Amino acid sequence: MSGNYIPPLRDMQFVLHELLDMEGVLARHCADKAIDRETAHQVLDGAGRFCAEVLAPLNSVGDQHGCEYNAGDVKTAPGFREAFNRYASDGWSGLVCDVEDGGQGLPHIMGTVVSEMLASSNSAWSLYPKLSEGAYRCIRANGTDWQKDTFLTPLATGEWTGTMCLTEPHCGTDLGLLRTRAVPNVDGSFAITGTKIFISSGEHDLAPNIIHLVLARLPDAPAGVRGISLFIVPKFLLDDAGKLAARNGVQCGSLERKMGIHGNATCVMNFEAATGYLIGEAGKGLAAMFVMMNGARLGTGTQALGLSETAYQRALRYSQERLQSRSPATPASSTGPDPILSLPDVRRMLLTQRALVEGGRAFAYWLALQIDIHQHSADAQTSRDAEGLLALLTPVAKAFLSDNGVDVTSLGMQVHGGAGFITETGAEQLLRDARILPIYEGTNGVQANDLVGRKVLADEGLQIRRLLTIVRETATECLARDGSAESKVDDMGRAIAELCDDVEAATQFILDSAQLDPCQPGTSSAAYLRLIGHLMFAHFWARAALVATTKAADSFYAGKLVTAQFYFASLLPESRSLLPRIRLESSAVMNPLAFAA
Numbered sequence: 068m069s070g071n072y073i074p075p076l077r078d079m080q081f082v083l084h085e086l087l088d089m090e091g092v093l094a095r096h097c098a099d100k101a102i103d104r105e106t107a108h109q110v111l112d113g114a115g116r117f118c119a120e121v122l123a124p125l126n127s128v129g130d131q132h133g134c135e136y137n138a139g140d141v142k143t144a145p146g147f148r149e150a151f152n153r154y155a156s157d158g159w160s161g162l163v164c165d166v167e168d169g170g171q172g173l174p175h176i177m178g179t180v181v182s183e184m185l186a187s188s189n190s191a192w193s194l195y196p197k198l199s200e201g202a203y204r205c206i207r208a209n210g211t212d213w214q215k216d217t218f219l220t221p222l223a224t225g226e227w228t229g230t231m232c233l234t235e236p237h238c239g240t241d242l243g244l245l246r247t248r249a250v251p252n253v254d255g256s257f258a259i260t261g262t263k264i265f266i267s268s269g270e271h272d273l274a275p276n277i278i279h280l281v282l283a284r285l286p287d288a289p290a291g292v293r294g295i296s297l298f299i300v301p302k303f304l305l306d307d308a309g310k311l312a313a314r315n316g317v318q319c320g321s322l323e324r325k326m327g328i329h330g331n332a333t334c335v336m337n338f339e340a341a342t343g344y345l346i347g348e349a350g351k352g353l354a355a356m357f358v359m360m361n362g363a364r365l366g367t368g369t370q371a372l373g374l375s376e377t378a379y380q381r382a383l384r385y386s387q388e389r390l391q392s393r394s395p396a397t398p399a400s401s402t403g404p405d406p407i408l409s410l411p412d413v414r415r416m417l418l419t420q421r422a423l424v425e426g427g428r429a430f431a432y433w434l435a436l437q438i439d440i441h442q443h444s445a446d447a448q449t450s451r452d453a454e455g456l457l458a459l460l461t462p463v464a465k466a467f468l469s470d471n472g473v474d475v476t477s478l479g480m481q482v483h484g485g486a487g488f489i490t491e492t493g494a495e496q497l498l499r500d501a502r503i504l505p506i507y508e509g510t511n512g513v514q515a516n517d518l519v520g521r522k523v524l525a526d527e528g529l530q531i532r533r534l535l536t537i538v539r540e541t542a543t544e545c546l547a548r549d550g551s552a553e554s555k556v557d558d559m560g561r562a563i564a565e566l567c568d569d570v571e572a573a574t575q576f577i578l579d580s581a582q583l584d585p586c587q588p589g590t591s592s593a594a595y596l597r598l599i600g601h602l603m604f605a606h607f608w609a610r611a612a613l614v615a616t617t618k619a620a621d622s623f624y625a626g627k628l629v630t631a632q633f634y635f636a637s638l639l640p641e642s643r644s645l646l647p648r649i650r651l652e653s654s655a656v657m658n659p660l661a662f663a664a
Contacts, residue, residue: 071123071493072188072377074115076108077623078425079180082432083107085614086607092436093174097443100174107177114159114181118188121150126189129330130496134271139318141270141332147192151273155225160196164203164223175442179369179435183428186373190500191330193373195228195268197366202229202280205359206299209347214299217309218278227276231359232263232300232336240513242282242353243291249283249298249343259283259300259343262320262335269334270302270319276311277302279336280359281343282352289350297352298343316341327499361457364465364508365434371472372427374501378479379420381494385483386413407482415637416478422608422634423471425627429607434464452533459522459530460603462514467600469504470511476501515592518599524581524588528574531599535567538606542567545609554616554628559609559635566642570602573649586653594648601642608634 083089084104093101125146132144154160163178164170178200185193203222206214221227238244247261259281263269270277279300288294306312320335347355386408393401394409407413434457441453476498480487487494505511523531545560573595580587612631615624 071126072119073380074111074119074184074187075376075380076111076115078428079111079183080108081611081614081623081627082429083176083180086429086610087176087433087436089174089176089432089436093439096440096446096449097174098445100172100439100443102174102177110162110173110177111180113157114184117154117157117159118184121153122185122189122192125150125192125330127490127493127496129189129191130327130500131329131490133329134322134332136319136322139270139320141272141319141322141334143271143273143332144330147195147330148273150192151195151225154196160199160225161223163200164219165207168203168207168219168223170223174436175438176432176435179365179432182366182369183373183376183431186370187377188373189330190370190374191328193370194328194331195271195273196225198231198268198363199225199227199229199278201231201359201362201366202278204362205280205297205355206346208358209297209355210299211346214344214346217305218299218301221276222278226274227278228268228271228274229278229280230266230269230336231356231363232266232269232279232281233356233360234263234265236262236264240509242295245282245284245295247281247283247338249285249296249345250340251285252342257283257285257298257343257345258340259298259317259338260340261338263338264335265323266334266336267331269332269336271332275303279317280346280356281338282356283343285349292353293350295352296349297346297355299346300338300341300343304342326502327496328503360508361461364461364514365431365438367504367507368427368464368468369431371469371501371504372424372431374497374504375420375424375427375472375475378476378494378497378501379417379424381492381497382420382479382482383408383417385486385492386417413482416482418630418633419638420475420478421630422604422638423475425611425630426604426608426634427468427471429611430464430603431468433607434460455530456534459518459534460599462518462522463596463599463603465508466505466511466514466596467603469501469507470597471600472501472504473498511596512593515596516589518596519577519588519592523574523577523595528578531570531574534602535571538563538602539567541606541609541613544613548613548616554612554619555632555635556609556612556616559605559612559631562635562639563605563609566602566605566639569642569646570598573598573646576650584653586657590651590653590656591649594645594651598642598645598649601639601645604634605639 129144135142161170162173163175166172199222206218235245249257249259281298281300282295303311304313304315316339318337320337323333389407390404391407394405437453437457441450444450480494483492483494486492542560542563545556548556608631615628618624
C-alpha cells in the first residue's frame with residue numbers, strides 16, 4: 068500500500084471486536100444488521116486498499132490543484148472524477164444504504180470505519196460521497212413515496228450526489244434569520260429563490276445531477292426557526308420517465324477561497340425560482356434537516372479522527388527516519404546522531420497523538436454502534452436508551468474530536484520541525500484541512516451550548532447520570548482487578564471514580580446556577596463539554612487497558628497498555644483544570660468594561 072497512508076486495520080479490529088464486541092451486540096440487538104468478523108474484515112481490507120492506492124495519491128493533487136470555476140461550472144482536480152467513478156462502481160457509495168435502494172445494507176458502524184479511512188487518505192475528496200449519504204438518510208426519513216422512488220437509488224449508487232444548503236451571507240448558525248423564499252407553484256412544487264454560501268460539494272463534474280436539500284421560507288411562514296421548511300432542489304429536473312431534462316434554476320456563483328480542503332468545491336449557490344419539492348411538513352424543515360445535520364456532526368468527528376491518524380502516521384515515520392541530536396539514554400561512547408524518536412519530548416508528542424487518535428476511534432465507533440441499536444433494535448427501551456446517549460454525546464464527539472484533530476495535526480507539524488512547515492512532507496496540509504472541523508456544522512461553541520442547554524438542562528441531567536452509571540461500572544471493574552505495577556488498572560479505576568464525582572458536581576453546579584444567571588450556562592459550556600470528552604476517553608482507555616493486561620506479552624497489547632497509562636498520567640489531568648473554568652462566574656466574561664474602549 069502507499070506509504071502516504073497505511074490503514075490501521077489491526078487497531079480498527081481491536082476496537083470493533085475486543086472493545087465493542089460489534090458482532091455480538093449487533094446479533095443481540097440488530098439481527099437484520101448482523102455482520103460476522105470475516106465479512107467485516109473483507110470490507111476493511113477492500114476499503115483500505117481503495118483509500119491507500121487510489122485516494123491517498125490524489126490528496127496532495129487536490130490540495131495543489133484545487134477546483135476550477137468557469138461560468139457556473141466546476142471542474143475537480145485531476146483524478147478525482149475517475150476515483151469517484153470507481154468508488155461508485157465498486158459499491159462503496161451505498162455501503163450503509165438499504166438494499167432495496169441499491170445499497171449494501173451494512174450497519175452504520177461499518178460505514179464509520181470506512182469514513183475514517185476516506186478522511187485519512189483524502190479528506191477533501193471524502194466530502195463528496197459523505198454529503199450524498201446524508202442527503203440519502205434525510206430523504207429516507209422524511210420523503211414522500213415519490214421522492215424516495217425518485218432520489219434514493221441514484222444517491223445510494225453514486226449516480227447522483229447530494230448537498231446540504233443552510234448558511235446564507237447574513238446568517239450562519241442562527242438559521243431563524245434566513246431569507247431564502249419558497250413560493251408555491253400551481254403543480255404543487257415550489258419556486259426557490261435565495262443565496263446560500265459555504266456549500267460543500269455544491270457544484271462539480273463527478274456526477275451528472277446534484278440533489279440540493281435547501282432550507283427556505285414559505286410566504287406565510289412565521290419568523291424564526293419554526294417558519295423554516297425543507298426542499299429538494301435538483302440541479303437538473305426530470306422528465307416523466309425519471310430521466311434528466313431541463314437545467315433547474317440553481318447555479319454556482321463562485322468558489323470560496325479558503326485555507327484548506329482545496330480539493331472540495333465549497334460554493335456560493337444562487338437559486339433563481341428553482342423548482343423545489345417540499346420534504347416533510349411545512350414549517351418543520353429544521354427538524355427534518357437535523358437527520359442530516361446530526362449525521363454531519365458525527366461525520367465531522369470521524370473526519371477529524373481520519374486526519375489525526377494520518378498526522379500521527381507521518382510524524383511517527385519521520386521520527387524513526389530523521390537522525391538528529393543524541394538520545395539522553397545513549398552511552399557517551401556512541402558515535403553519530405540518533406533518530407529523533409529517541410528524544411523524550413518527541414515521544415511525548417507522539418504518545419499524545421496516539422492517545423487522542425485511538426481514544427477517539429473507540430468513542431466514534433461506539434457512537435456509531437449506538438446509531439445501529441437505536442435504529443434497528445427490536446426492544447423499544449433499548450432503542451430509546453441508545454437514542455438518549457446519541458443525543459447527549461453527538462455534540463461532544465463533534466467538538467472534542469475536532470479540537471483534538473487540530474492539536475494532533477499541529478503536533479504532527481511540530482515533530483517534523485522545519486520540514487513540517489513546507490509542503491513536501493504534507494504535514495502542513497493536514498493542519499490546514501483540519502482547521503475547518505471545529506467550525507463545521509455549528510462551531511464548537513455552539514456544540515457546547517447544545518450539550519448544556521438542549522441536553523443537560525433540558526432533561527435536568529438525566530442522560531448524564533445514565534452515562535455516569537456506565538462509566539462507574541468501568542471504574543468498579545478496574546478496581547476489582549489485581550493492580551500490578553505494570554498495568555496500573557486499579558489506578559485508572561480510582562481516577563475514573565474521581566472524574567465521575569467531578570462530572571456529577573459540575574453538572575449540579577450548571578443545573579443550580581442556570582436558575583439564577585442566564586449567562587452562566589454559556590460561560591461554563593465549553594469547559595464542561597471538554598470534561599465530558601475526557602470522561603469518554605478515560606472510559607474507553609480503561610477498557611482497552613483491561614483487555615491489554617491479559618495479553619501484554621504481545622507487542623500490540625503492550626503498546627496499547629503503555630498508551631493507556633500515558634493518557635491517564637499526562638492527558639486526563641487536564642480535567643482537573645477544567646473545573647474552575649466551569650465554575651467561572653459569568654460576570655468575568657460578560658463585564659461590559661472588557662471591550663468598552
